[in-house]
Each structure stands twice: as structure tokens, then as C-alpha cells.
Amino acid sequence: MMKSTYLLFALCIFLIGQSVQLLGQDAHYWTEQFGNKSMLLGGNVIGSVDDLGATFYNPARLALQDDPKFLISAKAYQLSTLRVKDGVQKADLNESTFGDAPTLAAGSFKVPFMPKHKFAYAFLSRQQVNYSLGTRSELTYEYNDTWPGEETLYVDFNVNKTIKDEWMGGSWAYALNERWSVGASGFASILNQSRTYQLFEDGLSSDSSAVASYERTRIKKYSFTSAVFKLGVNYESKNFSAGLTVTTPYLVVRKSGKVDYDEVLAGFDLDEDGDIDNDARLIKNTTSDVDVNYKTPFSIGVGSAYDFGPVKLHVSAEWFDKVSRYAVMTPAPFYAQKVPDYLLSASGPLEIKDRLYDERHSVINWGFGVELSLVKKVKGFLSMSSDYSTLPETGPIADGLPTDNFTNSIFTANIFHYGGGFMLNFDKIELTMGTTYSRGTQTIGKIVNLPGDDTNPEVAVDVLWERWRFLVGFSLPFYKFG
Structure with missing residues (x-):
């Protein structure tokens, strides 16, 4: 009976690979901010953005710019940490990365025969994810009744996910009168995603006379080239501004995908019939030119700002439709090359589908930012914003060999972002310095059940994702709005 839990061990480790490889941007829409001041205000500038970050937040705001030339977004560095407490027995799984954060570069240009219209271009990293988490363990205990004494189990496990979504495009804006303006942005999105899951387990009998081995590898890669559009309207008065935006789903114009599926098991008597060979399996396949699809939600954003003099309050909210x-x-x-008889269907060989699914809940993200006039030419900023997970609650994986119905992500924690910093004005140069902190936690069920270990089935483990960003940037020249 202990031996039959071996597959459960493999499935539960598979849960780790599904749970932790997608923390952050993939399940959340407000993880990134663009533009120096917008970063410090937590992106809560849909109705008040006053630099070329308007190409992303609200293109209608471009109509208020006094002939801007070019914006280099703050140079940001980020430290991201992922922790799974007691991930494998009492051992924690930890992974930290340090590197550049996604940035924005934007500029404006004129069209001679349209002097009252404003135009701009922008390049930005809409998503940038790179996570890798793994462990190597050597465990000694009794888990195979057919071998004498205690056995040694070697486990080598790793999951990795990378996502890169680059946007490039242009914006147009027009002032209808002194108070109202409209605008639109169009971007080309180039999205590449790669996910790899690998598990190697090797068993050795106490007298070194018998060896068992299990391997599972899953690799899924896809890319999409799409078009996405954002429409905006803005209202402006002396001390108050308000904006509304509509963002379309991605319109996919080009796509490709590839999957690898490998599974090998040998040396274990899982059904306890004394015949090791009858439990062996071999499943290998590579599929190129996979049929792929990618969907993003329709969204509506609103925001406003009120200038009290020494204090300016910015608020924003955005609704995202479900997918x-x-x-x-x-x-x-x-079809599997070889699997045990008890995994065969009545119609014959085991069919492997290996499909990948996704779905997203509707969410409303919200936040606020405070802009403080501290001394002449120096402003301070504080902000907080929500970043709710779009993913439905996850259920258990059924017993047996999972051949279909894999989800794209199952991390359901909500993330909150906190920011603060300073901006110094030197004639036509703005110097920005600040930091942001993001955090999300989730409690999930026991994710690793070792062979023969039936203790504490109700034990829960905590998954923590957090990120620090440190930014220093400048804008040249200084732009005056209003």
C-alpha cells in the first residue's frame, strides 16, 4: 500500500510546479507602473497623469502637454522573493532574483498639417516575469515493501516560467475645448511565454541491489503578436481633473506554440503484484505548430485628482471583465508508448491530450496617491493600490495520471503595492527617486506527500511573494500641464 502512494508523491510535487511558477504579473493587471511620477503614485493617474506616461494611462491627457519632447522612465531595479514555507517536509523553498525592472521610453512629434493635434510614441514592457524554483533532496526511510530495510529516495525538482510582453506604438490626442480632450493609443504586443516543469526521482534499496527511477518533464512555449487599443477622455478645471479610459482585448494576428511531454517510470511495483515490469511506463512526445490562443479582458478605468494646494490627491480604479x-x-x-494495464481505457491505448487551459475572474483594482509640496522645487509622494488576483479558486487534482486539463496558473493571492519618493525640479530637468514594495501571501494545502507518509494530511503551507523596487530617473525637458 505504501508503494501506491508513489504516484501521489509525483502528483503533489506537480502541484508545486503549477502553484508557484506564475506569481505576480501573469495573474494580476496592475503590477507594472510606467513613467517617473506615475511609479511613485502607484499608477493611480488615469485622470491626472502629467508626463508621457499618458500614452499608457490616458492618451487624452497628451492634449494638455506643452510641446513635450522625450521621456526616459526611471531606471528601476527590483528584488523579487518567492518563499514556500515547509515546501518539502520541513524544508523551505526559496528563490530570489535581482535585476532591471520594466521601463518606459516615450517621445512626441508633430504633424505639420495637424497643428492642434498631439502625437506621441512609446515603448514599454507590459509584463516581465522570470521565476525558477527547485530543490534537491536525499531521503532515507521505508517506502517499498518489496525491498529489504530502508530505501533511499533522491529527488531533483525544478519549475521555471518566463513571460515577456513588449508593447510599442503611438498615441493621438485632441483638445475639444479648454476643459475636454480625447485621445487614443494603439500598440503592437509581442508576447513570449515559456514554462518548464522537471521532476527526477531515483530510488535505491538498502543493499544497493535494486534501483527505481521516475522522470517527468513538461515544456510549453508559445508566442503571440497582437494589437491592443486604448481610448481616453479627460476633463480639466483649475483644481480638479478626471479621466476615463477603455482598453480593448488583444487582437491576435500571429501565433505559434510548441510542447514537450516526457514521462518514464521503471523499477517500482506500484500495484503490489510482484511484477515490476508490469508497472513500467514510457510516454514521450514533441509537438510543434501547436494550435494556441490567447485572450485578455475588456477594461474600463476612471480616475481623478484634486489639488488642495500643498496636497494633491490622486485616485483611480479600473474594472476588468472576466475571461x-x-x-x-x-x-x-x-498515445502513450507503454503504460500499466490499469491505466488503459476500454477502447485501448491511453490517449494523452496535454492541453493547457486558462480563465480569469472579473476584478476591480483601486488605489490612491498623495502628492506633497514640501519645499520649493521638491515634492514628496505616497501611494497604495490593490492588485487583485484574476484566478478562480483551485481544486484538487484527481488521482491517476493527469493527461489533460492543466491550468495556466493557480496562484490566487491578492497583491498590494505601496510606494513613496521624491521629485526635484531643476529648471527643465526632473529628478525622481523612490521605492515601491509589493506583497502577496496565500495559504494552500499540503503540497508534498512523500511515499508512505500519511501524517498530518490537513497541514497547510504558506506561499509568499514580495518585491522591492528602487528607482532613480529623470525627465528632459520639464513638461507643464494645464
Whole structure:
């Protein structure tokens, strides 16, 4: 009976790979901010953005700019940390990365025969994710009744996910009168995603006379080239401003995908019939030119700001529509080369589909930022914003060999962002310095059940994701709005 828990061990480790490889941007829409001042205000500038970050937040605000030339977003560095407490037995799983954060570069230009219209271009990193988490363990205990004494189990496990979504495009804006303006942005999105899951387990009998081995590898890669549009309207008065934006779903114009599926098991008598060979399995397949699909939600954002004099308050909120369940990747089914008899269907060989699914809840993110006039030419900023997970609650994976119905992500924690910093004005140069802190935690069920270990089935573990960003940047020249 202990031996039959071996597959459960493999499945539970698979849960780790699904749970922790997608923390951050992939399940959240407000993880990134663009533009120096906008970063410090937590992106709560839909109705008040006053630099070329307007190309992203509200293109209608471009109509208020006094002939801006070029904006280099703050140079930001980030430290991201992922922790799974008691991830494998009492051992924590930890991963930290330090590097550049996504940035924005934008500029404006004129069209001679349209002097009252404003135009701009922008390059920004809409998503940038790179996580890798793994462990190597050597465990000694009794988990195989057919071998004498205690066995040694070697475990080598790793999951990795990378996402890169680059936007490039242009914006147009026009002032209808002194108070109202409209605008639109159009971007080309180039999205690349790669996810790799690898698990190697090797068992050795106490007398070194018998060896067992299990391998599972899953690699999924896809890329999309899409178009996305943002429409904006803005109202402006002496001390008050308000804006509204509409963002379209991605319109996919080009796509590609590839999957690898490997699974090998040898040397274990899982059904306790004394025949090791009858439990062996071999499943290998590579599929190129996979049918892929990618969906993003329709969204509506609103924001406003009121200038009290020494204090200016910025508030924003954005509603994102749901995305109904759909297949991201649908590779052609294939048949396992060899599996145990009890995994065969009545119709014959085991069919492997290996499809990848995704779905997203509707969410409303909100936040506020405070702009303080401290002394002449020096301003301070404080901000807080929500970043709710779009993912539905996850359920257990059924017993047996999972051949279909993998989800794109199951991390359901909500993230909150906190920011603060300073901006110094020197004639036509703005110097920005600040930091932001983001954090999300989630409690999930026991994610690793070792063979023969039936203790504490109700134990829960905590998953923590946090990120520090440190930014120093400048804008040249200084832009005056209003």
C-alpha cells in the first residue's frame, strides 16, 4: 500500500510546479507602473497623469502637454522573493532574483498639417516575469515493501516560467475645448511565454541491489503578436481633473506554440503484484505548430485628482471583465508508448491530450496617491493600490495520471503595492527617486506527500511573494500641464 502512494508523491510535487511558477504579473493587471511620477503614485493617474506616461494611462491627457519632447522612465531595479514555507517536509523553498525592472521610453512629434493635434510614441514592457524554483533532496526511510530495510529516495525538482510582453506604438490626442480632450493609443504586443516543469526521482534499496527511477518533464512555449487599443477622455478645471479610459482585448494576428511531454517510470511495483515490469511506463512526445490562443479582458478605468494646494490627491480604479475558460494550447492528441494495464481505457491505448487551459475572474483594482509640496522645487509622494488576483479558486487534482486539463496558473493571492519618493525640479530637468514594495501571501494545502507518509494530511503551507523596487530617473525637458 505504501508503494501506491508513489504516484501521489509525483502528483503533489506537480502541484508545486503549477502553484508557484506564475506569481505576480501573469495573474494580476496592475503590477507594472510606467513613467517617473506615475511609479511613485502607484499608477493611480488615469485622470491626472502629467508626463508621457499618458500614452499608457490616458492618451487624452497628451492634449494638455506643452510641446513635450522625450521621456526616459526611471531606471528601476527590483528584488523579487518567492518563499514556500515547509515546501518539502520541513524544508523551505526559496528563490530570489535581482535585476532591471520594466521601463518606459516615450517621445512626441508633430504633424505639420495637424497643428492642434498631439502625437506621441512609446515603448514599454507590459509584463516581465522570470521565476525558477527547485530543490534537491536525499531521503532515507521505508517506502517499498518489496525491498529489504530502508530505501533511499533522491529527488531533483525544478519549475521555471518566463513571460515577456513588449508593447510599442503611438498615441493621438485632441483638445475639444479648454476643459475636454480625447485621445487614443494603439500598440503592437509581442508576447513570449515559456514554462518548464522537471521532476527526477531515483530510488535505491538498502543493499544497493535494486534501483527505481521516475522522470517527468513538461515544456510549453508559445508566442503571440497582437494589437491592443486604448481610448481616453479627460476633463480639466483649475483644481480638479478626471479621466476615463477603455482598453480593448488583444487582437491576435500571429501565433505559434510548441510542447514537450516526457514521462518514464521503471523499477517500482506500484500495484503490489510482484511484477515490476508490469508497472513500467514510457510516454514521450514533441509537438510543434501547436494550435494556441490567447485572450485578455475588456477594461474600463476612471480616475481623478484634486489639488488642495500643498496636497494633491490622486485616485483611480479600473474594472476588468472576466475571461471565460478556454484552451490556451491544444496540441494534437497522442498515445502513450507503454503504460500499466490499469491505466488503459476500454477502447485501448491511453490517449494523452496535454492541453493547457486558462480563465480569469472579473476584478476591480483601486488605489490612491498623495502628492506633497514640501519645499520649493521638491515634492514628496505616497501611494497604495490593490492588485487583485484574476484566478478562480483551485481544486484538487484527481488521482491517476493527469493527461489533460492543466491550468495556466493557480496562484490566487491578492497583491498590494505601496510606494513613496521624491521629485526635484531643476529648471527643465526632473529628478525622481523612490521605492515601491509589493506583497502577496496565500495559504494552500499540503503540497508534498512523500511515499508512505500519511501524517498530518490537513497541514497547510504558506506561499509568499514580495518585491522591492528602487528607482532613480529623470525627465528632459520639464513638461507643464494645464
